[in-house]
Amino acid sequence: MDKNLQKYMAFVMTVKHNSFTRAAEILNYSQSGISRMINDLEKEWGLILFERNKGGLRLTDYGAKLLPYAEAICNEYEKLRIHTDELNGLQTGLIRIGCFPSAAAKLVPHILKAFRQDYPAIDYELIISEYTEIEEGIATGRIDCGFLKLPTKSEFETIFIQRDELKVVLPKNHPLADCEKFPPTALADETFILLEKEGELEITEFFNRLNIHPKIKLTTYDESIILSMAENGLGISILPQMLLDRSPYDIEIKELDMLAHRDIGLALRSQKNASPTVKRFLDYLKHK
Numbered sequence: 001m002d003k004n005l006q007k008y009m010a011f012v013m014t015v016k017h018n019s020f021t022r023a024a025e026i027l028n029y030s031q032s033g034i035s036r037m038i039n040d041l042e043k044e045w046g047l048i049l050f051e052r053n054k055g056g057l058r059l060t061d062y063g064a065k066l067l068p069y070a071e072a073i074c075n076e077y078e079k080l081r082i083h084t085d086e087l088n089g090l091q092t093g094l095i096r097i098g099c100f101p102s103a104a105a106k107l108v109p110h111i112l113k114a115f116r117q118d119y120p121a122i123d124y125e126l127i128i129s130e131y132t133e134i135e136e137g138i139a140t141g142r143i144d145c146g147f148l149k150l151p152t153k154s155e156f157e158t159i160f161i162q163r164d165e166l167k168v169v170l171p172k173n174h175p176l177a178d179c180e181k182f183p184p185t186a187l188a189d190e191t192f193i194l195l196e197k198e199g200e201l202e203i204t205e206f207f208n209r210l211n212i213h214p215k216i217k218l219t220t221y222d223e224s225i226i227l228s229m230a231e232n233g234l235g236i237s238i239l240p241q242m243l244l245d246r247s248p249y250d251i252e253i254k255e256l257d258m259l260a261h262r263d264i265g266l267a268l269r270s271q272k273n274a275s276p277t278v279k280r281f282l283d284y285l286k287h288k
Helices: 003-017 020-027 031-045 061-088 101-118 131-140 184-189 200-210 223-231 276-287
Strands: 050-053 056-059 093-099 122-128 145-150 157-171 191-195 215-220 237-240 251-255 261-268
Touching (some): 003 020, 003 031, 003 061, 056 061, 093 101, 093 276, 101 122, 101 145, 101 276, 131 145, 131 261, 145 276, 157 200, 157 223, 184 200, 191 223, 191 237, 215 223, 223 237, 261 276
Parallel strands (some): 093 122, 093 145, 191 215
Antiparallel strands (some): 145 261, 157 237, 157 261
């Protein structure tokens, strides 16, 4: 705090409580420190602010005339401090968040709803895009943070959010509809419908790992088309569980007979250099 402002506060509090001792207690200074600041003000202004006698303190006419100005300075400082605390306390602000489509539809709304209950004045800009575009936005600063498949670029810092299992989508009358877990080797014999872009990376990685070459007959950006096609017996697919929650389609959803998933996290360039608003959002995600 500026030394002059400290002196003005000492002056105002001493007048308010008519006591060096009480002003010292409130401002967390020694009594001699308050007395010294008042003496410094009197020297700087060339005026006597208090008459000191055995009966205590009495504000002089000069002091009474200068008091409103000192009070105005202290009041404006308090407004500045409160506003700064509000900003650091994240009562207002903007977070630019990158989301891949299924996260924007299924994951992020629940997170933002809970976060907004505590910070209703924070604004959000959601940038809906694919993994690579979100990574580019974070790298260039156009996006503050983004939901991505992990791992992402090594220069980013990340917070793990959740694991999203890959599930097999089958028609109800499929021969393996009653199996406990779907054998991955059976995928090579099936007419396969591939979710392009968002799900393609995880699924093709899974196929490559097992050296499986499914008969891909259709690719689409829309998971509802895949689900409708499967419902009508026109093929099978693999989709992230996130896209299958509360599905209205009459289909079978099966776990694979081996681990297959994508890990979802929030990425940003630097937690240390993030804005106070973003830092609070990150802290919420860490403890949710």
